[in-house]
Amino acid sequence: MAKAYVIVGGSLTGATAAITLREEGADGSITLIGAEREPPYERPLLSKGYLRGEVSFDKTLVRPAAFYAEHGIESLAGVRATRIDSAARFVELEDRRRVSFDVLLIATGGRNRRISIPGSELEGIYSLRTVEDADRIKAEIGAGRRVVVVGMGFIGSEVAASLRQKGLDVVAIEPAKTPLFRVLGEAVGQRIADLHRTHGVRTIFEDTVAAFAGTHRVARVITKGGLSLECDFVVAGIGIEPVVDILDGTGIKVDNGVVVDQYCQTSVPGIYAAGDVANHYHPVFERQIRVEHWHNAIKQGAAAARNMLGRAVPYDEIHWFWSDQYDANLQYAGYHSKWDELVVRGRLDSGSFLAFYINAGRIDAVVGLNRAKDVRRAIPLIKARRMLNLGQLQNESIDLRSLNAGD
Amino acid sequence: MAEELVTIIKTSEIPAGGIVAVDVRGTRVAVANVDGRYYAFDDACTHEQCSLTEMGELAGTTVTCTCHGSEFDVRTGKVLAPPATVPVKVYPTRVEGDALNVDI
Numbered sequence: 001m002a003k004a005y006v007i008v009g010g011s012l013t014g015a016t017a018a019i020t021l022r023e024e025g026a027d028g029s030i031t032l033i034g035a036e037r038e039p040p041y042e043r044p045l046l047s048k049g050y051l052r053g054e055v056s057f058d059k060t061l062v063r064p065a066a067f068y069a070e071h072g073i074e075s076l077a078g079v080r081a082t083r084i085d086s087a088a089r090f091v092e093l094e095d096r097r098r099v100s101f102d103v104l105l106i107a108t109g110g111r112n113r114r115i116s117i118p119g120s121e122l123e124g125i126y127s128l129r130t131v132e133d134a135d136r137i138k139a140e141i142g143a144g145r146r147v148v149v150v151g152m153g154f155i156g157s158e159v160a161a162s163l164r165q166k167g168l169d170v171v172a173i174e175p176a177k178t179p180l181f182r183v184l185g186e187a188v189g190q191r192i193a194d195l196h197r198t199h200g201v202r203t204i205f206e207d208t209v210a211a212f213a214g215t216h217r218v219a220r221v222i223t224k225g226g227l228s229l230e231c232d233f234v235v236a237g238i239g240i241e242p243v244v245d246i247l248d249g250t251g252i253k254v255d256n257g258v259v260v261d262q263y264c265q266t267s268v269p270g271i272y273a274a275g276d277v278a279n280h281y282h283p284v285f286e287r288q289i290r291v292e293h294w295h296n297a298i299k300q301g302a303a304a305a306r307n308m309l310g311r312a313v314p315y316d317e318i319h320w321f322w323s324d325q326y327d328a329n330l331q332y333a334g335y336h337s338k339w340d341e342l343v344v345r346g347r348l349d350s351g352s353f354l355a356f357y358i359n360a361g362r363i364d365a366v367v368g369l370n371r372a373k374d375v376r377r378a379i380p381l382i383k384a385r386r387m388l389n390l391g392q393l394q395n396e397s398i399d400l401r402s403l404n405a406g407d
Numbered sequence: 408m409a410e411e412l413v414t415i416i417k418t419s420e421i422p423a424g425g426i427v428a429v430d431v432r433g434t435r436v437a438v439a440n441v442d443g444r445y446y447a448f449d450d451a452c453t454h455e456q457c458s459l460t461e462m463g464e465l466a467g468t469t470v471t472c473t474c475h476g477s478e479f480d481v482r483t484g485k486v487l488a489p490p491a492t493v494p495v496k497v498y499p500t501r502v503e504g505d506a507l508n509v510d511i
Contacts (some may be wrong), residue, residue: 042490044490049455294490295476298489320476322474322475322476329474372462372473372474373462373464373473375473376464376471376473376476377464
């Protein structure tokens with residue numbers, strides 16, 4: 001019997017799931033519900049080429065706007081889902097409409113954390129997640145304009161780079177010792193700090209924002225360390241929180257996002273989750289993982305769709321992402337939260353290196369600066385979960401691919 | 408304008424499993440050697456124009472642009488994995504002796 005497939009969340013994960021369902025033979029209706037008005041689009045360019053005005057919005061679309069109707073996917077855009085009834089099997093929308101489902105995917109993603117300090121209600125303080133956010137920041141761009149970027153995670157670092165490239169006067173402030181400190185550690189983080197300083201960003205570490213000052217608009221950022229930074233506007237990139245409000249009362253297990261198994265299924269059968277919101281069991285790393293990247297959005301969106309079709313395929317993708325800053329290409333693969341050894345291939349101060357995060361002799365993750373090929377070659381080494389001769393990883397004369405063949 | 412085959416490189420200069428870039432009348436063309444079969448395609452990835460010769464990894468008939476992970480079928484130019492959405496342009500090739508001709 002034909003089933004009703006419903007997807008809550010009209011971004012890359014949700015759209016990829018809808019497309020995969022249709023391409024791989026879903027027999028039934030597919031409804032894609034999205035709070036944003038635009039057709040599904042990809043976010044990576046928003047902090048880079050789109051923000052800098054180098055590429056148009058069309059370039060970010062997952063598929064041309066007409067694709068969905070042409071492929072029998074009903075797209076409900078610009079309407080927020082407010083409630084899920086997991087027993088009666090329907091999704092309620094903000095306009096009170098109810099959409100019944102047999103199989104449901106939750107791909108609600110995340111929302112930006114807001115700074116809540118004195119002055120945070122002033123105008124001219126932005127964050128970046130949606131194309132509307134990007135447009136607001138874009139409207140502030142002008143040579144010589146002064147911006148304070150709060151937070152040097154991936155979004156903050158990329159925004160700082162893009163705005164610097166547009167000729168703005170950029171100050172970036174980060175509570176940790178370096179950019180990306182929590183993920184990459186101090187040694188690698190220092191290199192990213194160097195990259196920004198070389199390009200003329202003033203970086204402030206181990207200090208945080210205490211208040212924003214100004215009359216209607218922000219004019220100064222006051223730090224806990226006592227600095228007063230004059231600015232024309234502020235962009236805060238301090239992370240996201242998974243959007244799980246609509247799960248209230250469903251009985252679906254929530255813990256750092258929606259908890260799903262390796263088949264992307266939640267604690268309620270027939271209800272799945274994928275993308276930024278999904279805290280998934282990863283069979284390679286044998287633990288729950290939630291990641292907030294483009295690659296996972298696509299791969300997990302597709303994997304969830306296949307499982308919604310009853311295929312029972314475990315999602316075991318090695319997570320991977322890139323971050324382009326200035327002319328540097330940073331890539332990361334794997335998953336780690338701590339490490340007992342950092343093994344470097346190449347030299348950290350050379351502008352091109354690979355750093356392996358090792359736990360108990362196995363590679364959990366790798367980061368590369370301008371080392372895209374090596375990052376890709378390291379992925380099978382991560383997936384294999386084997387003990388490795390760490391000296392071989394450092395030896396530039398050994399092709400990483402040759403380490404896969406043997407044991 | 409009639410298209411014609413142009414000898415662009417000797418086959419011996421393209422190692423098995425390798426990709427070599429050649430300039431053909433101002434177009435930078437990548438030539439891949441897949442087990443003795445030669446495939447020619449635009450060197451620039453259609454996503455963000457990374458050089459497929461420099462950044463591409465060839466495995467069988469699939470070239471992966473390691474800049475951002477796009478994959479193409481070198482035989483047809485078809486996109487096999489995003490972020491690229493536009494196929495890479497491919498050119499017919501023909502081997503005569505040890506000369507590789509490309510139709511451009």
